[in-house]
Amino acid sequence: MPNSTIRLFPVAPDQRVAAQSWFERSDRTPRKPRLASSVVLLRDSPRGTETYLSYRRGESPLGKVAFPGGSVEENDDAHATWFGPAPAAWAKSMGIDDSRLARRHVVAAIRELFEETGVLLAGPDEATLLESNRGPEWMAARTAIAAQDASFLELLGKRGLGLRTDLLRPLSNWHSADFALRRFDTRYFAAIAPVGQDATLLEGKGVWAGWKAAADVVAARDTTALGDEIGRPDTQGLTLGELVVPAVEITLEKVGSARGCIAYLSSRRPAAVYRPELVEVDGEPRLAVNPGGAAEGSSAHGR
Template structure:
């Protein structure tokens, strides 16, 4: 089921959006959308459900200074066969995402890899019902740095450590594609995952100026007040999490999703991004 929503165009994109609308459709240059994965890492606190978020460094080419979830682009090596695996298979994920099996595998591996790289949380275990308990030791951090600089393939890390990627710890939440007007575009799958017991999410990424646990309602309030910069798909995910009575929805994949790609529209003096959301 889908519904149409109008989202405000961020002030930083207003002039760009106006220029796009003024350009004849036949003359518009549309950049390809890079496949990507993003993970809403969640935990329960005394104040309610919290999500781990990062405020991107102002020097970043994409979404500078924006509050985002851990994630990033799919790496070609994420399609490498033979990655130790537990939970729904790549074929199962392919059916859920309605994409080829190899692509689905890459999307899931990218989600798990990016969470490990960006906040030091590893969604893996020695068996299908086991979770890694602590990856803060120096040798783990050395492996993390090696995965980040691509000197150690993620699948090789799992094999060497005798671990299985726990794809069942992920749940599909949404699918968004960056508007065609943007020069840097992503085809992004949004997943949710509960923080494994005894693991710690940290701020050791160079891509973020700040990385902390946030209450979704606080981020939404700050976005409305203009004191926090948040992209439309991030706002939609935050609103969804804020509506959950508990963390159970975070462990259940949403089925039948379509790709949400906002388009700029002029409504009188207002400039909007119109999107058909997955309700």
């Protein structure tokens, strides 16, 4: 049983078989996690700070409901015009030594945000941002990138656009629990939704997405309101903790308590790494999380 400083979260229904198998095996070896990036997209509203959430098909390591994000890809190393902090500065702010790795995570974050929402953090120079993402040509570009029929960075180059990395802020690093059949090593970032750009579902792929006041979602966490609104067989009747991974729930708490987007983004944060641990409490599997995380590179595992 974890100590009182550790927070406990439910194991998602579709992961309980894997959790039970993990308890029963003596030769437990976690699968290697894939690198991933995710972006907490924010905007201010009369209801408080809102963030963009979407439903994810299958057993995603990011959760059934999550912020935009996905795997880092090999071509995220390709050349691109770069505005904002240099990769070395990004590595320092993320608490890692590898500037190439930091660059890949930043590129993946901007690419995944565009692919899944249409919001593009790019512009022709360091002071200008794309004014509008409306129009069929942008949806066609997103569809092609999602199908890996086109390169995101090549698209930017052809349009004379560079990555506005200065519009991102690093948040935290989360590892999927060891028992999971699919694991991510995810870097979370935050960004404010640009004026003039709309967040929309990817045509032919998206099922549900929407802007939600983070404080409202957290306040209703013990109800099935969000899962019922989404209306999928694998979301109906589930509480927030059964729909999202701990990274999302804890981030929603912090966003919901912030006094606006600027206040949230300007908060100083240590480069913390979180490794949820599978534990058994009263015969039920739970994910134990150290709410303070650990310094990047530490040997602590959230126990």
